[in-house]
Amino acid sequence: MSPAEQAVTQERIALAKAGNAEAWGELYREHAPAIFRFCRRAMPTREDAEDATMDIFIKVRQKLSQYDASRPFSAWLYTVAANHCWDLLRRRKLRQGLETGDVENMPLEHPDPGQLEQLMERRTGQEVRRALDKLPARSRMALVLRYYSDMSYDDIAATLGVRRTFVGVVLLRARHQLREILEGQGGARLAAGGAA
Amino acid sequence: MIHFDEMACLLYLDGQLDAARSREMAAHIGECSSCRDLLHALERETTLLSTALTEDTEPMPARLISERARSLPSWVWTLAFGAFAAGAYWVWTDGIAPWFDQLSNAGFGGTDMFSMIVFSGAFWEGWSDMIDAMQVGAVILLAIVAIGWIRRRLRRSVAIAVVMSALLFALALPQGAAAAEVRRGQSISVPAGETIHNDLIATGGTVRIEGTVEGDVIAFTRDLTVTGHVTGDVIAFAEEAVIDGIVDGNVRVFSRGAVLQGTVGKNVSAFGRSVDLISRANIGGGMIVLAGETDLDGKIQRDLLGLVGRSNLDGLISGQAWIHGGTLTVESTAEIRGPVTFEGPQEPVVEAGAKLASPIRTEITQDVRRTRRSTARVVIRAIVSYGAALAVGILLLVIFPGFFSAALREAAKIGLPIGIGAMALLIGVVLLIPGLLLVFLGVGAGVAGAMAYAPILYVAQVFVGAWLGNKIMGETSVATSSVIGRMAVGLLILRVAGFIPVLGGLMWLAVLLWGTGAVLLGFYRMSRVEDEPLPA
Numbered sequence: 001m002s003p004a005e006q007a008v009t010q011e012r013i014a015l016a017k018a019g020n021a022e023a024w025g026e027l028y029r030e031h032a033p034a035i036f037r038f039c040r041r042a043m044p045t046r047e048d049a050e051d052a053t054m055d056i057f058i059k060v061r062q063k064l065s066q067y068d069a070s071r072p073f074s075a076w077l078y079t080v081a082a083n084h085c086w087d088l089l090r091r092r093k094l095r096q097g098l099e100t101g102d103v104e105n106m107p108l109e110h111p112d113p114g115q116l117e118q119l120m121e122r123r124t125g126q127e128v129r130r131a132l133d134k135l136p137a138r139s140r141m142a143l144v145l146r147y148y149s150d151m152s153y154d155d156i157a158a159t160l161g162v163r164r165t166f167v168g169v170v171l172l173r174a175r176h177q178l179r180e181i182l183e184g185q186g187g188a189r190l191a192a193g194g195a196a
Numbered sequence: 197m198i199h200f201d202e203m204a205c206l207l208y209l210d211g212q213l214d215a216a217r218s219r220e221m222a223a224h225i226g227e228c229s230s231c232r233d234l235l236h237a238l239e240r241e242t243t244l245l246s247t248a249l250t251e252d253t254e255p256m257p258a259r260l261i262s263e264r265a266r267s268l269p270s271w272v273w274t275l276a277f278g279a280f281a282a283g284a285y286w287v288w289t290d291g292i293a294p295w296f297d298q299l300s301n302a303g304f305g306g307t308d309m310f311s312m313i314v315f316s317g318a319f320w321e322g323w324s325d326m327i328d329a330m331q332v333g334a335v336i337l338l339a340i341v342a343i344g345w346i347r348r349r350l351r352r353s354v355a356i357a358v359v360m361s362a363l364l365f366a367l368a369l370p371q372g373a374a375a376a377e378v379r380r381g382q383s384i385s386v387p388a389g390e391t392i393h394n395d396l397i398a399t400g401g402t403v404r405i406e407g408t409v410e411g412d413v414i415a416f417t418r419d420l421t422v423t424g425h426v427t428g429d430v431i432a433f434a435e436e437a438v439i440d441g442i443v444d445g446n447v448r449v450f451s452r453g454a455v456l457q458g459t460v461g462k463n464v465s466a467f468g469r470s471v472d473l474i475s476r477a478n479i480g481g482g483m484i485v486l487a488g489e490t491d492l493d494g495k496i497q498r499d500l501l502g503l504v505g506r507s508n509l510d511g512l513i514s515g516q517a518w519i520h521g522g523t524l525t526v527e528s529t530a531e532i533r534g535p536v537t538f539e540g541p542q543e544p545v546v547e548a549g550a551k552l553a554s555p556i557r558t559e560i561t562q563d564v565r566r567t568r569r570s571t572a573r574v575v576i577r578a579i580v581s582y583g584a585a586l587a588v589g590i591l592l593l594v595i596f597p598g599f600f601s602a603a604l605r606e607a608a609k610i611g612l613p614i615g616i617g618a619m620a621l622l623i624g625v626v627l628l629i630p631g632l633l634l635v636f637l638g639v640g641a642g643v644a645g646a647m648a649y650a651p652i653l654y655v656a657q658v659f660v661g662a663w664l665g666n667k668i669m670g671e672t673s674v675a676t677s678s679v680i681g682r683m684a685v686g687l688l689i690l691r692v693a694g695f696i697p698v699l700g701g702l703m704w705l706a707v708l709l710w711g712t713g714a715v716l717l718g719f720y721r722m723s724r725v726e727d728e729p730l731p732a
Contacts, residue, residue: 033256041249050257054598110202113233120240128248146210147242148249153212168207175206175241 009073017064028057031074035081041132041144042085052088056081078149082141082159089137108176116179123182131181139174146171200224205235209242259598259722384417386424395428403434405441412445420451422458429462437468446481456494463498471504473511482515499534526550582691589658589683593676600662600679603718607663613713617656620712656711659718661686 009030015023035056039049060080067076132140138160145151145159157164200208200221207213208221225232377394384400386392390407395414403417405424412428420434422441429445437451444461454466457474463481471487473479477494482501485492489506492513499515507519510527516534524538528549536556538544544556593600606613665682668689690707694700 032260033252036256036260037250037252037254040254046254046257050260051598053260054601058601108202111234111237113230113237116237117233117240120237120244123244125244125248125251128244132248143245144249147245153210168203168210168212171210172203172206178245 006072010069013064013067013069013073016061024061027073031077032057034074035077038078038081038144038148039085041129041148042082042141043088044133044137048088052081052085056084059084075149075151075155078145078151079155079159082145082149082151082155086141086159089141108172111179119179119182127182128178131178134181135174135177138170139177142167142170143174143178199228200231202234202238205231205238209235209238388424475511477511493529524556526552526556578691578695582687585654585657585661585687586680586684588655589662589687590680592655592658593679593683597676599718599722602721603659603714604662604666606717606721607659607710607714608666609717610710613717614706614710615713616716617709617711617713620716621709652712652715653708655715656708657687657690658683658711659714660707660711661690663714664689 009027012023012027016027032053036049036053039052039056040046043049043052056077060077063080067073132143135143142156142160145156151159153164153167156167156170160167160170162170204213204217204221208218213221225235377392378397378399380399382401383404384398384402385404386396386407386409388406392407392409392411395411396405396409397414399416401417402419403415403421405413405422405426408425408427410427413422413426413430413432415430415432415434417432418435420432420437422430422439422443424441426441426443427445430439430443430447430449432447432449432451434449434451435453437449437454439447439449439454439456439460440458442459442461446462447456447460447464447466449464449466449468449471451466451468452470454468454471455474456464456466456472456477456479459478459480461480463483464479465484467486469488471485471490473483473490473492473494473496475493479494479496479498482498483492483496485500485502485504487502487504489508490502490504491508491510492500493511495512495514497514500513500517500519502517502519502521504519504521506522507524508527509517509525509530509532511530513530513532513534517532517536519537520539522540523542524540524544526532526536526544526546528547531551533553535554536552537559538556539559541560543558543560546552546556662679662683663686665684665686668685669682690703693703696703
């Protein structure tokens, strides 16, 4: 975002904080599509994503005074959104299995770079999205936070409630699960390649 | 050579390695093709993931888009609305309008129709007693859970399709009743000696049945006279109905005046200004009477249930009798073999010579009843119904937060929802009248209509309560618990205010209109592109 755009956003935030409905409407129009897409990726159904998006913006409007202008607005939005979605998922007990302990202890097969490369080359975005939907909630959430919202490891750790050093493990495990699903869709087996 | 593992590669790519290790890695990949390849593959995976996640493949749903997109309504809603409009038009032209024509042929013009439906206070009093708020509450709870369950599993468009087709299906059912002989005309008669081997639907000024009908008789007429033999049921909407023959099945009469003097094999339900059972009449089953006045001289082999302004009992009742109404007189010729219960404003009159199995159990109602009823019972009832309303509110809030906030926002507009609510009530009454008629032909449409309307009336209080809570405690937080708290306070105030005589009743009427309007507007807002997607 250019400095000029940033200035516009900051001004809108200031106006919205003061209760200007038009400024808030602009902010909403600008950011709602991205937040909806985020929810769509993070939540299991479209309905859930729609409800979550509405609720997130209601929250955001109320918490606007807590927004720290030194941070990019969209990053703050994603934090609020991620916390909301993760809260919902956790409350629904969709976070099956694979607690921190499992992630820690399960050894990960070392992939063969050539085959991994091939697998990635053959798969389309749509296939990846379909595979993502089949992941356990935490794995999916971690990938979405990192590769959609571009969140830092620190923020991911705070959102998911894991230690910062585990974020890499969670992400790597999620990638492995994703590869397994993608392979199941008809790819070559990623056999163990060179050991560490 | 010592290779780096996949974890280290990932952390390196994500810039998470400390400076020293990062330098080490950079140096290593310069020499090691295996690690370089792995790094490259992982990078490729990252790219694929980012692309897959950020690609814009799905449009924003209509309800999340603000006014910019208003000119582009979702095709689903266009289609649904079209289907609904077509269905409504079809139902009107094929279903309701002909019925109205038939009714006015039969002499039920405007005020007559109305007077028949609201012929006496007993009718409505009766319904208010019969409809238990708890039951409505339970049905709504069940429905909310069911809808919530469906919603979790179906996409909105699928859900709409399901609901729409169910609605159309329910409305299409009346057509099934047409498999019968239909006779129309100013004066219809089945003369003695004629036998109809089918159900008979007769509409006209007068309908006389002197012959035999081997099936049901459904009549819309001014004067209905049955002196012949009907092997099925008689269902009649008439100004005056006289059943003098033999009916093997049930008799259900909606009429201003009904006189029964023949033999009925099963049960009788009679709704009218006056319902009389002449002494030679014999009813094989029980009898339900909703009427302004009734004079029962004949024999009823089972129980009697009456919601009647003025009742005279002179005949035989083999079962028990339960009567709610203004006055009850048991004449000297009467014989009642079961227990008798009377609820009314004054003691019943029992003439000398009347045979009663036991003294009449009397409950004095209305003004006196209130003081007699123990305070504890009133309080417990109030607490239970308060709890039920709150539970319904909480469930709505948890399962449909979007709808809840939409309806609440509408409630805050006060004037608009009250107006809409009043309009809906008027339309509801107009729709309920044919609905009621349809019900008695075994049709789902009336039931479906009533089932859709009753829950809305019940839920109305939730939104007015929540609005009131917001006004008192301030509209600050969106956290579910604080909304529940406000709703609890608001509903409590409504309940307490409801105890005030006269004003309490008026307040409830306003709450019903207001809340109904808010619910309907909430539905409307949810169904279309929103002006302002977020609450103020």
